[in-house]
Amino acid sequence: MARGRRVPTIARMELQQMRYVVAVAETGGFTRAAERCHVVQSALSHQIARLEKDLGARLFDRTSRSVRLTAAGEAFLPVARQALEAAERARAEVAAATGEVRGRLAVGAISTVGAVDLARELGAFRTKYPKVRISLQMEMSDPLIERVRAGVLDVAFVGLVPGARAVGVREEVLARGELVAVVPPEHPLARREWTTLARVARETFVDYAEGSAARRQREEAFRAAGLTTQVAFEVTTVEFLAELVRAGLGIGMVPEVSARKLAGLHLVRVRPAPVRTERVVWSRLGPSPAAAAFLAGLGVEVG
Incomplete structure (x- = not known):
């Protein structure tokens, strides 16, 4: 019976150790990780040291200025996350x-x-x-x-x-929708309700990173029409795309529903229009x- 009572305790301890490792990896330090986990730093450090001893490998390289995952730590981290997520999923189920x-x-x-x-x-x-x-x-x-x-x-x-x-x-x-061009008020296209892909292809673009799904939505339409475009500025959000377009650095193409929310820019429909789902x-x-x-x-x- 003593053995039967001990198993859950060990299981909880192992999950707690994993939780500590994830916290250190995500916060970048033992002090911040202890604060996140609501424990004293010495207890967190002790449990991670115990785990490293059991695994036979160091999970972190510690210096006075930084804490970094070792190769073993990099391998352990996703497994720890999966174990914690599985435990939480079990409780939720x-x-x-x-x-x-x-x-x-x-x-x-x-x-x-x-x-x-x-x-x-x-x-x-x-x-x-x-x-x-x-x-x-x-x-x-x-x-x-x-x-x-x-x-x-x-x-x-x-x-x-x-x-x-x-x-x-x-x-x-x-939903399925079209991309439209967004331009600043002083741009020649701002006086138009619609234009062609060929006309838009002559412009400098503000766009998302090359290879991204957002970039492909636009580029595939131009490629299908035998057109190439020049991207001078790459962004990660529609808000910053809009800022660069307002500054006159280029034009952008975004979903129509998003374009209507971008203050200070004109929406121009393009034919044939790039489409996204x-x-x-x-x-x-x-x-x-x-x-x-x-x-x-x-x-x-x-x-």
């Missing part, structure tokens, strides 16, 4: 079986999300499920899909060209109880 939705809801979104009013949806979800911890990350589509695939995020709102597949996740298309993606293993409740609130069927 048990709670859901008794009719209670709890746990976490980690959401990712591109800065041009327009198919849903994300702030309103998250607010409504928090009111309905107060025991769920909600977080939000804004990023580009490709990193968001990877984080869903890795289990770091539960759901993500992304934008992709119509024919693209989000590999390793499940998805549903929420906005989608919500979630784990191919199935959503957590919190994620399932959130997706159900959006009218997304996950069965």
Whole structure:
């Protein structure tokens, strides 16, 4: 019987050690990690030292100025995160079986999300499920899909060209829309309601990083028309894209729903227009109880 009582204690201790390792990796130091975990630093350091002894390898290189993951630490970190997420998912599944939705809801979104009013949806979800911890990350589509695939995020709102597949996740298309050009008021195109791809191709562009899903949405339309474009400024958010366009450094192409929110810029339709689909993606293993409740609130069927 003594042995039966000891197993859960050891299991809890191992999870706690993993939690400490993740905290140190994410905060960059033992002091900040201890603060996050609400323990004294000596206790956190002791548990990580015990774990390193059990593993037979150092997880961190410690200096007076910095703490960095070793190669062993880099290998251990994603496994630790997965173990912690699995433990949290197990608790959430048990709670859901008794009719209670709890746990976490980690959401990712591109800065041009327009198919849903994300702030309103998250607010409504928090009111309905107060025991769920909600977080939000804004990023580009490709990193968001990877984080869903890795289990770091539960759901993500992304934008992709119509024919693209989000590999390793499940998805549903929420909306399909056109990209439009945005230009400053003094630009010659500002006097037009629409223009052609060939005319726009002569401009200098403010755009997203080369190879990103957001960049591909625009470039594929030009490539299909046999046109090339020059990108002088690369950004990661639609807000900074708008700032550079306002400064007269180039023009941009963004979803129409986003363009209408950008003060001080003129919207110009382009023919033929680049097209994108906005989608919500979630784990191919199935959503957590919190994620399932959130997706159900959006009218997304996950069965």
